Amino acid sequence: MPRMDKLDRETHFPKKFASMKCQRVKVDDSFAPALEDEAVEVQHLLAEPKTDHVSVDGVLCLGKEKSSKCSETNGFSFGFNDGMRRNIGGLHSHITQGPDDLDLGVLDGFLDEVDEVDDIHAANDFSGAYEDFILDVELAQKVSYLDYTPRDGSRLRNSSSESQSPGCSGSSNGAAGMSELSTATIPESESKNGWHNKTVKCKLRRSSGDKWNSQEPGEDSVCPTSDDIEDLDELDDDAKPLISLVSGKNAKKVVQAAKAGTSARQKRLRKPTKRYIEELSDPKSKQVMERKSDLSATLKDKRPKIRSHDELHCGGALARTPKESFSENFNQAISKGNDEPLHLRSKPVSERRTNPSFISKGRCWSVTSQNEPCQVRAVKFAPKELSLTGPSAQAPFESRPRRGRPKKSLPLSFLESEDDESEDDCVKKRISKKSNDRRKHQRMWTTPEVMKLIDGIAQYGTGRWTDIKKLMFSSTAYRTPIDLRDKWRNLLRASGAQKRKSNKKEDKEKLKDVVRSLPSSVFRRVRELASLHPYPRFSPGGRYILIHCTNSTDLTGACDRERFCSLQGACEQQNGRKKCESPAGSSRENKVVRATSGCVVFCPQFENNLVEPGSGSGVATGSLISWKSVADGAGGACVTSSKPPVTPGSKVKTALGPAIRLIKIPKPPFLRESEAIGLMK
DNA sequence: ATTAGGG
DNA sequence: CCCTAAT
Numbered sequence: 001m002p003r004m005d006k007l008d009r010e011t012h013f014p015k016k017f018a019s020m021k022c023q024r025v026k027v028d029d030s031f032a033p034a035l036e037d038e039a040v041e042v043q044h045l046l047a048e049p050k051t052d053h054v055s056v057d058g059v060l061c062l063g064k065e066k067s068s069k070c071s072e073t074n075g076f077s078f079g080f081n082d083g084m085r086r087n088i089g090g091l092h093s094h095i096t097q098g099p100d101d102l103d104l105g106v107l108d109g110f111l112d113e114v115d116e117v118d119d120i121h122a123a124n125d126f127s128g129a130y131e132d133f134i135l136d137v138e139l140a141q142k143v144s145y146l147d148y149t150p151r152d153g154s155r156l157r158n159s160s161s162e163s164q165s166p167g168c169s170g171s172s173n174g175a176a177g178m179s180e181l182s183t184a185t186i187p188e189s190e191s192k193n194g195w196h197n198k199t200v201k202c203k204l205r206r207s208s209g210d211k212w213n214s215q216e217p218g219e220d221s222v223c224p225t226s227d228d229i230e231d232l233d234e235l236d237d238d239a240k241p242l243i244s245l246v247s248g249k250n251a252k253k254v255v256q257a258a259k260a261g262t263s264a265r266q267k268r269l270r271k272p273t274k275r276y277i278e279e280l281s282d283p284k285s286k287q288v289m290e291r292k293s294d295l296s297a298t299l300k301d302k303r304p305k306i307r308s309h310d311e312l313h314c315g316g317a318l319a320r321t322p323k324e325s326f327s328e329n330f331n332q333a334i335s336k337g338n339d340e341p342l343h344l345r346s347k348p349v350s351e352r353r354t355n356p357s358f359i360s361k362g363r364c365w366s367v368t369s370q371n372e373p374c375q376v377r378a379v380k381f382a383p384k385e386l387s388l389t390g391p392s393a394q395a396p397f398e399s400r401p402r403r404g405r406p407k408k409s410l411p412l413s414f415l416e417s418e419d420d421e422s423e424d425d426c427v428k429k430r431i432s433k434k435s436n437d438r439r440k441h442q443r444m445w446t447t448p449e450v451m452k453l454i455d456g457i458a459q460y461g462t463g464r465w466t467d468i469k470k471l472m473f474s475s476t477a478y479r480t481p482i483d484l485r486d487k488w489r490n491l492l493r494a495s496g497a498q499k500r501k502s503n504k505k506e507d508k509e510k511l512k513d514v515v516r517s518l519p520s521s522v523f524r525r526v527r528e529l530a531s532l533h534p535y536p537r538f539s540p541g542g543r544y545i546l547i548h549c550t551n552s553t554d555l556t557g558a559c560d561r562e563r564f565c566s567l568q569g570a571c572e573q574q575n576g577r578k579k580c581e582s583p584a585g586s587s588r589e590n591k592v593v594r595a596t597s598g599c600v601v602f603c604p605q606f607e608n609n610l611v612e613p614g615s616g617s618g619v620a621t622g623s624l625i626s627w628k629s630v631a632d633g634a635g636g637a638c639v640t641s642s643k644p645p646v647t648p649g650s651k652v653k654t655a656l657g658p659a660i661r662l663i664k665i666p667k668p669p670f671l672r673e674s675e676a677i678g679l680m681k
Numbered sequence: 682a683t684t685a686g687g688g
Numbered sequence: 689c690c691c692t693a694a695t
Contacts (some may be wrong), residue, residue: 442689
């Protein structure tokens, strides 16, 4: 901290403070207060006086104020009296030095080890699952005998033909190609409906009606597609049990199949992943492995035809569908489906109109969950050549509704999940050269899915993945909120909306694949949304230091509690917990936070350090403001930027230095000065 | 239970 | 996609 600076600043600040009271420092004529939520334009910064050679010293004594009870005044005075008086000199230079030092390295080997441990656990788990399996067989049997009666010839026909088909060979032979599936003869709707009905019977005792019967064979034959095919291997799991049932020469197999079908959804969590079967060499596990593979084989044998049907169905539509009209075609195609999102069915039209699914900002693809199946299939069963992800294999038993994710499923989603595709448990699996690839079970994202995701984000932003899942992906059980978020992260990178961090060739290749697999319109949308909904966004749990707000940075609007409250309100609803105590506008937390000078540092433990506008308003250099205030994007506004998405870690150019940076505080919430300074290097 | 974030 | 930390 240069002394010169200090002196200099001390002469400056009185003036500044005076102007801060006006809530806005008029730096020059070009200052445009019009930018409410956003930041001050860079040019404004450029015009700013170079005030801020204040040392981090005074600013970052976070540890010292342990309680969050400090009064607002304290907060302010702390900021002002201390921070202001002290220097933050050298801050800029520090900040600009090390953009990436926060990256934490992790050993790959470690992950592998963890993986192996997991495998062992899983093996144990499987034996347990098998026991259950046996127990369930009885029930399954009864159900099948009682409830299962072929509805018409078609089903028998299906099954017979199924049983004759060569099918996929083994579970380990993942490379069951699409090529051998080219001769589809069975209407998908038939076989599928048949099985679905059965499933419903078993599970719901016929209480659910004939939802699937209403569909005419071929009704879904128009499937939009494009070059953007992601996935090849997708078998209709639903068909497997049925086929096995009918064709079963082997009672055991029949039972197994029935069991697999009836309790598949219920017992999903217990299914071992294919990987365990493949990789387990432990003698103890071999028995299990054998049984398992036996079962898999049984099931697999029966599947091909059904899949091939899909292929036929969608193949016609594959050819055309130009990029631009992509979404339109898509909508047309899906509009043929008789299905409508269940969650909307019961609602009056008027209500539907207001449903987010139908009103998304700007272009909305209006992809609804129920309609997905067809689309998904269309994409999935594209010719192999179109695959962008390389060979894939089926892993029927790998379906793994992720640990503990959608545990709490709504009744509706249950029904929906039975609808069709969604429950197909064939999880796509990448066969990479590395047999020990951690990412074993992957379910490729189809373009329609991506569009749904985008629509969801358009409506809910990037913080409410569960909501998006519920409303947009209610029928696809395999997509968890985390999956949605992950996909979004990938989309951001792929669309160029986010600077890609990794320089690895492998990653780049993957991104390219993603890019190729999606229409450009998708990425346009992604970029739009990226600017609209920053990601990563400031999260309530996040700890950030916002370094260096400039003089004229105005947080009004961006920081108001109301917006954040509305976000929390949603959480409150879904969690049943009360997170946002005070309604927007009624609490002191709703006060506007204003940063009119220098450097603002905030930390969660200073929640109550809100600065009250009007009373010496303005967050002085070094003041602490509530993370709550920043959580909803105020951080973005705090830093000068004409580009909205300013997120933790992002750089923003200023007139005062090459760039400033939002830094996320690592683990221990309390940070010593030296540590904080260290972070900035 | 849910999200962020890193691998 | 998996896992962990944090809330």
